[in-house]
Amino acid sequence: MTDYEAATAFLGEWGRFQRQVFFFACMTVIPNGFVGLSVVFVADTPPHRCLVPAQINLTAAWRNSSIPPEGEGREASSCSRYKLDELLSFSERGLLPGVDVNMSNVPKEGCLDGWEYDRSVYISTIVTEWDLVCDQSWRQPLTSSVFFCGVFTGSFISGQLSDRYGRKIVLFVTMAVQTVFTLIQVFSPSWAVFCALYFVVGMGQISNFVAAFVLGTEILGPRVRIIFSTAGVSLFFAAGYMFLPLCAFFIRDWRMLLLGLNLPGFLYVPFWWFIPESPRWLLSQGRVEEAEAIIRDAAKKNKTEPPTVIFSPLQKDAPPEEKKAHNICDLIRSRNIRRISVTLWLVWNTVSIAYFALSLNTANLHGDAYFNCFLSAVVEIPAYTLTWVIFQWCSRRPSLFSSLFTGGLFLLLIRFIPAHLSSLAIALEMTGKFAVTAAFAIVYAYTAELYPTVLRTTAVGTCSMASRIGSITAPFFIYLRSYSVSLPYILMGSLTVLTGLLSLLLPESYGMPLPDTITHMQRFPGCCQKTPYTLTHIEEGENTAERKT
Structure with a gap:
């Protein structure tokens, strides 16, 4: 399967088929922008x-x-x-x-x-309905943490399910789970029931995002893939995020807000007929006829003539590694992939802490909560656009380092701002959010480039799972404001700067083709290797011989 892109080059880069996949896959990400972050208004604590x-x-x-x-x-x-x-x-x-x-x-x-x-801002939130204040105030951040526990679980399960049963089926099942359980959540009789349902919603939310991200990455060509994995899905996510404060401004009751946000989820049902399965995944499972049928349909939509034989006999007789079932254990089986995985898990974890803590903190900033949340969403638009530009012409490793280091530095500077200069503090926080958002988009696309097709969804899902340890703790970073307003910024800034330095140990993937098998992965270079590493044909043969023995 090493010549997949060469075999499908006749389709072109940006025909009707690619535009259809790009648009509809991005559209499925919009609910992810407001489902998890709706807790900013649903669980806000009024005076x-x-x-x-x-x-x-x-x-x-x-x-x-x-x-x-x-x-x-x-x-x-x-x-x-x-x-x-x-x-x-x-x-x-x-x-x-x-x-x-x-x-x-x-x-x-x-x-x-x-x-x-005080009812001047909200008619009701879960805090006012179930008195999650004073001795029970710990339940408010725990609500977000329960959601992210669901995200953690979904990341663990969905990646392996997607690599085993397909990207498309997991995408649509998890979209249905997210929509249906959020609607049931509207009728929650107690905080405990609300949290139990929120856990399931979290499982569906991340599974939907990862499946859509990997599916689009595998179908689209190299140049369009960069746009999709950096600006595409991210901008549609930001669009959903921007929709949240606009909707919340007009709907001040938490039950009606959840209902209004999730009823449009049923509009995604027709997408089933417009989003195909990943031909790369089908080939990795030995389902060549189905993969060829999708490519021939794509050729028809693009008005190009497919060759008589699309995939060579070498691809049809896939090596054992591609046909066998892979699981999460493969991410730590060898020393090379283990080093890459552990480093990425640490990076994802810190980025998630900073991103979600800053996003959830908008209700605590000076000024109008709706405007601050909208501003927090708006800064993501230029961040994702910059990420696309960076991915077009810049190496991945220094890009990730610079965004993390810059974001951490701005967060550390907030503690030096006097209390009366609240506008300057907000400006620094939004600049830090800008850099952290760019880092999040970079690390998503970077991870997809480093791992092979046979493990890509499992790898991205597992990295996302590792990051949820950070998102689970993120609400409690904000809770530290009750002890010191500057303490969350000191902790987040320090962690982000240190993780930026750690990211310099990862291999470079700029200009490299997507690996299809584990043997195609690059070596973990650490601090010493300056140029990308690829296996030679001789080394591939040696690895194959080692597996057989």
């Missing part, structure tokens, strides 16, 4: 204070003074109130707060009667 029941007969002065101030800003407490029995006693005696009574001596108690929430 709140302890509820003082209306039946408690307090004067207006004592009711207004029932919440104690706290913190350096002496703002009203969100989780405590003055003891109502004491206030009622003072009120009945005609005493005035702060005049006749020293409020610092009045005992306090928790919010025994619940909370009163």
Whole structure:
């Protein structure tokens, strides 16, 4: 299968067939932009204070003074109130707060009667509906972490299923799972049920993205593949992300928001007839007739004449490595692929921490939450465009390093910005988000170039699975704001800079054909090798002989 691209060169690079695959595969990625990040609005915590029941007969002065101030800003407490029995006693005696009574001596108690929430921004969120505040505030970041646990599980399962049963079937099954379970989520009676359904939605979300990404990468030609894997899927993802704050601005109830975001998912059903299976994958499974049928149909759409024999006998008699079933263990079986895999897992993990922590933090930034979320989505557009330009003319390894190092540096600079310069801090954070987003797009496409066809979806899925350790912890990076506002930026910035240095150990894939078998993979060069490495025909023969023995 080493001459697949040569065998299908007669199709051209950008005919009707390629445009159809490019557009429809990218379209399937749009829901991924808002499904996971909808938690920014669905689980946001509005200002709140302890509820003082209306039946408690307090004067207006004592009711207004029932919440104690706290913190350096002496703002009203969100989780405590003055003891109502004491206030009622003072009120009945005609005493005035702060005049006749020293409020610092009045005992306090928790919010025994619940909370009163500010409804000026949201009609309802899961936080206001199930009181995920104060002693239960840990449940709010855990909600996002449960989703990313589902993403972690989906990454582990879907890659292997896709390599075994096909890209197309996994793509559409997981799209259906994502849509149906999100709609069921709308009717959640409790936080626990919501999280259980959110876990399944997470499984479908990443599986859909990885399957679409790999399918398009394998079908499209070299030049169009670069556009698809960097700018294509990423820009459509960003379009979905930009749609989120626009939709949330007009729908302020969390149940109606989820319903409005996911009903369009049923429009993807007709896509089944427009997106073909990957011919590369079919060949790797020995299903040559099906692969040829797809290529001949593509030739008809492109108005080109296919040769009598598309795939040579060498390709039809695929070597044992291509026909045998591969699994996740193959990613660590040999020393070379193990080094590449472990390095990529660490890179993906850190990029995921930075990307999702910055995305989820938009509700905490100074100013309007909807505008900040939209701004966070908008900065991804030039980031993905830059990624496409970089991939066209630049080497992969220095591109990944520079984006990670730059992003980490800007995040570290935020801690030096005074509190009154909030606009400058937001500008630095968005610049860091820009660089981290570019790194995410680069590492996706870079990973697909390094691994062979027989393992590509498993590899991308496993790298995505490794990154979910980062995304699972990302909400708790934001939770650290309660201890120090600058602490999340220090941790994220340091990790991102160090990982940028680590990425310099990876092999270069610029200008290299996609590997189809494990023996076609490059060696892990570490710090010393400056030029790309490829196996010679002699070395391939030696590896084949070793496998037979």
